[in-house]
Amino acid sequence: MVFIEERHQFLRSLDGQPKQMALYALVSDENLTFPDNELSETDRIYYSSIQAIKKNSKKDFSAQYSKISKRKVSENSSAPFIHDDFLIYALIIGVIKFDCDKNWLLVVINNRAKGDSTTTFENLLNENYQSKANNQSIVLTLIFLLDKSKLSNELLNDAYDSMCDAHQSFKNDFNRIIHYRAFDIIIKYKLPNDVDKVSRLLNFEARFLKRINIFTYIVYNMFLILLLFVAYKSMQALPDDIKSKINDIGIIIGIGGIGLLGNIIPILRKKFKELTLRVFGYI
Structure with missing residues (x-):
């Protein structure tokens, strides 16, 4: 001082x-x-x-x-x-x-x-x-x-x-x-005496975040595909008279659902990434 x-x-x-x-x-x-x-x-x-x-x-x-x-x-x-x-x-x-x-x-x-x-x-x-x-x-x-x-x-x-x-x-x-x-x-x-170690940690952090981006993208999209597959199989198991009614309603719901998912999915993907980072101990 x-x-x-x-x-x-x-x-x-x-x-x-x-x-x-x-x-x-x-x-x-x-x-x-x-x-x-x-x-x-x-x-x-x-x-x-x-x-x-x-x-x-x-x-x-x-x-x-x-x-x-x-x-x-x-x-x-x-x-x-x-x-x-x-x-x-x-x-x-x-x-x-x-x-x-x-x-x-x-x-x-x-x-x-x-x-x-x-x-x-x-x-x-x-x-x-x-x-x-x-x-x-x-x-x-x-x-x-x-x-x-x-x-x-x-x-x-x-x-x-x-x-x-x-x-x-x-x-x-x-x-x-x-x-x-x-x-x-x-x-x-002035750099710390262990500057090499710090540099390696910073480089690892950058690689880690890139790998997490790829990991969450793959896992999240696999999860969505799995949900669609389960939904498809569930509909196939329904009686024919119910399936015919669902087909007409499904078109209307599908059109609206695509727009809704377009806004929701990026938010859900971001939350999934944050959860993944926390699981690996990264704040």
């Missing part, structure tokens, strides 16, 4: 902080809202890149990436954009997603201050997702955005174990947003 309360309080505190809200929109299903105030070129590239990723527009992202990748990055540069985790992370996602040239970003990362985020960014660009030096929450959110099919139990377990070190995860708003979103992903996609 404490974790959930802290998470909600933190996310509420992001109101009025468009840069943080844009990152959260990127890694979640939230809509992106452009700030109303005048933006610098770097910030406009940041917001436009996120919008392009969410729209799945390679053309729009490439246009923004082309603008910023024209900037020269010298050794030990102190340019603010180089050390902007929000911007660099958004660019990394776009570059990988749309298969853009990575060289400029690698130069930028090599000129950043060393740390777990910088190391992770470099490993992501080099497709080294398994490195123990990675910030697992950054890796997990990126994989979630690019290819959900790679969310294995092993990956989720490793990410959870690593993320339990809160001191490492809550250094700044960037890490905290990514950390909370990664936990959301783990909670939603």
